[in-house]
Amino acid sequence: GAGGLQLQELATLRNRFKRDAEFLMQATTPGDEDEKSQEEKDAKPLPRINRHTIFWIVASVGVTYYVDFLYNIMENNDIKSWWFNVGLVLLGICLSLAMFCIVYLEWFKGIQHYDQKYPAIPPITTAAFIAASCSFNVALWPVWSFFTPLILFTQFMGVVMFISLLG
Structure with missing residues (x-):
């Protein structure tokens, strides 16, 4: 018709x-x-260690030391624990989905472009990550005030760059 x-x-x-x-x-x-074709780009990745990777890892270590990050996370009573726990759950969802994609889909199943086979995973992971970062900012605001987003972003970039060295 x-x-x-x-x-x-x-x-x-x-x-x-x-x-x-x-x-x-x-x-x-x-x-x-x-x-270059997509296959050539996939076959020849950029070098893992470069100045950006080193910068973010060093910045993250410096911030961890300077603001006594781990001690504050474990011991500071000013943290809003409900928001912090919500952030931990959401971060756990992000990490679980990432591990599912990397370990199960890529390593065991050999699926390189899992976002095409499972199109819901990237938006769910992104939404959970954004919600987790908002929760952590609310939870940790009483500790570091307006430096909180900068501190958390630096920590995030340091972890991402460190993980990129492992993969």
Whole structure:
């Protein structure tokens, strides 16, 4: 019927835009020898240790030492414990989903692009992480005031860079 015709027209239009976009990309690319395929990019990752990695790890260690991060997390009575516990649960969800993707899907199942096979995982993980970071900021605000987001961001980047060295 009319619905099938509209779907066919949309598919034709989409394919035409796709062809035109591919043509434009080829026309604007200076040379094919400079262009790398996705497989080549996957096969040749950027070096793990670079100045950004070192900077964030050193910054994280420095912040941990300077603000006595671990002692404050364990002993400070000004922390809003309900918000902190909510943050821990949400962070646990993020880490569980990440471990599921990395360990189970990539290592055991051999699925490299799991976001295509399981499209709900990235938005759930992102939402849980954003909610966790908000919870931790609320929980730790009485301890470090307006420095809290900066401290938590530095710690997050240090952990991410350290994990990137392991993988």
